[in-house]
Amino acid sequence: MTFRNYPMVSRVVFGRGCFDQMADIIEPQRLNDKAPFIFIVDDVFKGAASITSRIPTSYSDEIIYVSTKEEPKTTQIDDLVEYIILKHKARPAGIIGIGGGSVLDIAKAVSLMLNNPGEAKDYQGWDLVKNPAIYHVGIPTISGTGAEVSRTTVLTGPEKKLGINSDFTPFDQVILDPALIKNVPKTQWFYTGMDCFIHCVESLNGTFLNTFSKTYGEKAYELCMEVFLSKSVDKKIADEMLMMASWHGGMSIAYSQVGIVHAMSYGLSYVLGTKHGIGNCLVFNQLEEYYPKDVKLFRRMMTIHSIDLPQGICANLNDEEIEVMIEVAFSLKPLWENALGLNWQKKISSKDLYKLYRKI
Amino acid sequence: MTFRNYPMVSRVVFGRGCFDQMADIIEPQRLNDKAPFIFIVDDVFKGAASITSRIPTSYSDEIIYVSTKEEPKTTQIDDLVEYIILKHKARPAGIIGIGGGSVLDIAKAVSLMLNNPGEAKDYQGWDLVKNPAIYHVGIPTISGTGAEVSRTTVLTGPEKKLGINSDFTPFDQVILDPALIKNVPKTQWFYTGMDCFIHCVESLNGTFLNTFSKTYGEKAYELCMEVFLSKSVDKKIADEMLMMASWHGGMSIAYSQVGIVHAMSYGLSYVLGTKHGIGNCLVFNQLEEYYPKDVKLFRRMMTIHSIDLPQGICANLNDEEIEVMIEVAFSLKPLWENALGLNWQKKISSKDLYKLYRKI
Numbered sequence: 001m002t003f004r005n006y007p008m009v010s011r012v013v014f015g016r017g018c019f020d021q022m023a024d025i026i027e028p029q030r031l032n033d034k035a036p037f038i039f040i041v042d043d044v045f046k047g048a049a050s051i052t053s054r055i056p057t058s059y060s061d062e063i064i065y066v067s068t069k070e071e072p073k074t075t076q077i078d079d080l081v082e083y084i085i086l087k088h089k090a091r092p093a094g095i096i097g098i099g100g101g102s103v104l105d106i107a108k109a110v111s112l113m114l115n116n117p118g119e120a121k122d123y124q125g126w127d128l129v130k131n132p133a134i135y136h137v138g139i140p141t142i143s144g145t146g147a148e149v150s151r152t153t154v155l156t157g158p159e160k161k162l163g164i165n166s167d168f169t170p171f172d173q174v175i176l177d178p179a180l181i182k183n184v185p186k187t188q189w190f191y192t193g194m195d196c197f198i199h200c201v202e203s204l205n206g207t208f209l210n211t212f213s214k215t216y217g218e219k220a221y222e223l224c225m226e227v228f229l230s231k232s233v234d235k236k237i238a239d240e241m242l243m244m245a246s247w248h249g250g251m252s253i254a255y256s257q258v259g260i261v262h263a264m265s266y267g268l269s270y271v272l273g274t275k276h277g278i279g280n281c282l283v284f285n286q287l288e289e290y291y292p293k294d295v296k297l298f299r300r301m302m303t304i305h306s307i308d309l310p311q312g313i314c315a316n317l318n319d320e321e322i323e324v325m326i327e328v329a330f331s332l333k334p335l336w337e338n339a340l341g342l343n344w345q346k347k348i349s350s351k352d353l354y355k356l357y358r359k360i
Numbered sequence: 361m362t363f364r365n366y367p368m369v370s371r372v373v374f375g376r377g378c379f380d381q382m383a384d385i386i387e388p389q390r391l392n393d394k395a396p397f398i399f400i401v402d403d404v405f406k407g408a409a410s411i412t413s414r415i416p417t418s419y420s421d422e423i424i425y426v427s428t429k430e431e432p433k434t435t436q437i438d439d440l441v442e443y444i445i446l447k448h449k450a451r452p453a454g455i456i457g458i459g460g461g462s463v464l465d466i467a468k469a470v471s472l473m474l475n476n477p478g479e480a481k482d483y484q485g486w487d488l489v490k491n492p493a494i495y496h497v498g499i500p501t502i503s504g505t506g507a508e509v510s511r512t513t514v515l516t517g518p519e520k521k522l523g524i525n526s527d528f529t530p531f532d533q534v535i536l537d538p539a540l541i542k543n544v545p546k547t548q549w550f551y552t553g554m555d556c557f558i559h560c561v562e563s564l565n566g567t568f569l570n571t572f573s574k575t576y577g578e579k580a581y582e583l584c585m586e587v588f589l590s591k592s593v594d595k596k597i598a599d600e601m602l603m604m605a606s607w608h609g610g611m612s613i614a615y616s617q618v619g620i621v622h623a624m625s626y627g628l629s630y631v632l633g634t635k636h637g638i639g640n641c642l643v644f645n646q647l648e649e650y651y652p653k654d655v656k657l658f659r660r661m662m663t664i665h666s667i668d669l670p671q672g673i674c675a676n677l678n679d680e681e682i683e684v685m686i687e688v689a690f691s692l693k694p695l696w697e698n699a700l701g702l703n704w705q706k707k708i709s710s711k712d713l714y715k716l717y718r719k720i
Contacts, residue, residue, distance in 0.1 A: 003373050003374060003375030008371060011366060176572070210600075211538070211603075215604040219578070223575065240570075240571035
């Protein structure tokens with residue numbers, strides 16, 4: 001058996017207000033006055049001076065706002081890379097992603113593709129990247145996805161929704177400022193937080209579990225329980241706890257694997273463009289048979305936070321669309337193997353998935 | 361307020377037997393056939409073929425056995441560096457430490473000093489190192505110290521016992537193989553494990569505590585409780601849990617600080633050469649006033665594992681010796697500030713320390 005040799009984030013700073021240390025942190029990486037820092041920022045912050053005025057731009061540095069209404073696409077990465085290359089006189093000194101999981105994944109992918117030829121879709125898969133990424137920094141403004149610690153960047157390509165999994169993917173620097181997540185709208189806060197909770201559930205209940213992952217997963221799970229079930233935790237502290245839950249939950253799956261929820265959620269997103277957080281929740285809600293205790297807890301969390309999941313998303317789709325979802329879901333073999341063991345194909349069928357998808 | 365920007369271990373592999381992945385991991389770092397890998401190995405493994413036969417030496421690679429009967433000294437580092445430079449035709453491609461906290465600290469210090477002029481004592485302190493270390497790998501064979509994740513390397517110099525704290529100190533690679541710690545003698549297993557427990561106690565009860573450190577510290581604390589208080593945990597699983605407790609406990613203090621136990625234990629070691637693990641236990645046992653709940657737990661752990669602490673270590677020392685201990689302990693200001701707050705000098709006096717030391 002060969003164990004994964006996991007590439008960690010090189011540096012991490014944590015603290016309320018540490019966003020303002022960004023200039024001190026990135027300036028030593030500035031190669032010359034032509035090589036810009038490119039800040040890839042969630043467009044919800046467009047015009048939000050409380051954030052944008054604190055982004056330390058100089059010389060030809062540029063802020064690029066990206067929409068996160070849809071999941072990141074390989075073509076979006078290619079367009080961004082082309083734009084940056086054509087616009088600037090030198091290869092950037094660094095890429096700084098400021099946003100939720102989508103923005104962090106875009107920042108990771110752009111930093112990789114600036115140093116690797118071809119198109120982003122060519123690198124969807126495992127260890128296909130040849131050259132190290134440009135220096136890249138992740139600053140989460142929503143917590144839960146674990147994108148800040150992972151060695152993947154999940155992209156929807158022409159043929160599949162699959163990450164660029166590479167030792168060069170993790171950030172060189174992560175800035176964890178819990179003050180940044182305080183204004184996330186309630187539903188997004190919940191759906192993204194549930195991504196973390198589901199990571200823990202899938203990691204802790206998976207056959208790939210090991211003591212390394214278990215310790216991270218248990219802590220993140222416990223933090224999620226406090227954040228989403230307890231009414232006595234102060235909002236500020238809850239934000240800090242959720243930020244750390246995302247971090248530890250990310251480390252847990254990094255060294256194990258996700259499971260059925262993520263496999264099926266990828267199918268849903270691929271066909272309907274459903275955002276990852278809500279997609280996970282829609283799927284998880286139907287998986288009582290596989291994760292009984294935790295689906296019950298999840299429903300309690302929904303009740304406490306007055307979350308109404310959309311209904312009947314897949315009821316009126318045609319069979320071909322459901323078939324594509326099933327195909328995408330089943331293509332993610334390691335996720336099924338983790339969830340159900342080596343013989344997973346004997347334990348779940350297309351028919352089972354068909355029924356589950358129809359209920360969503 | 362400026363928050364610490366913590367340099368993390370670059371890569372980590374975890375798993376029973378992953379020691380055998382060492383060759384695959386380090387070979388890509390071999391620069392040429394003249395630049396050797398230097399394996400710094402605890403001399404308890406001398407002649408232990410089950411370990412030594414699996415160390416992948418080739419070309420002019422060398423295994424250097426070091427005694428860990430005493431705490432590492434700055435002069436020992438200088439001697440090792442001089443020996444390596446005189447003996448080999450090229451600067452080493454890497455330093456691999458295989459052992460407990462002392463060996464890991466020696467490996468870190470040697471890898472730093474091979475790339476920095478002068479003597480090791482010149483770098484005791486914070487951020488005095490100018491050049492990055494040589495590629496260095498840490499392989500713990502005893503768990504608890506957290507040396508595998510920290511940015512320090514604790515050394516006894518001519519004037520002080522103090523770490524080389526630097527962003528260049530952390531390992532480029534850590535190999536966590538729980539099978540390696542199975543044969544640690546009982547008392548050493550206990551004393552070193554207690555180093556981890558005490559890290560958590562000092563971090564979780566300190567004024568420097570933050571949510572980042574808290575989440576790591578709580579998990580490590582909980583793991584220590586299971587390992588040292590529960591009788592139902594399988595030894596293999598307990599070894600894995602202790603290895604992860606050391607890792608998380610190390611991360612917890614890395615982002616906060618230790619406290620009274622470590623300050624006083626440094627004084628003890630400086631004067632008497634007491635090893636760090638047992639030194640901590642000797643001090644902790646007298647600190648019921650400061651850490652009441654946890655000293656009680658510690659005593660229960662001692663009872664369960666039939667540990668008899670040596671008695672009367674300091675009873676017959678002369679006053680000058682005790683004065684030096686007090687001086688060394690009080691020189692570690694951040695530790696006292698963490699333990700007792702900004703006004704710590706009003707809360708504890710030389711007289712208090714004198715009494716405590718005399719009881720040891």
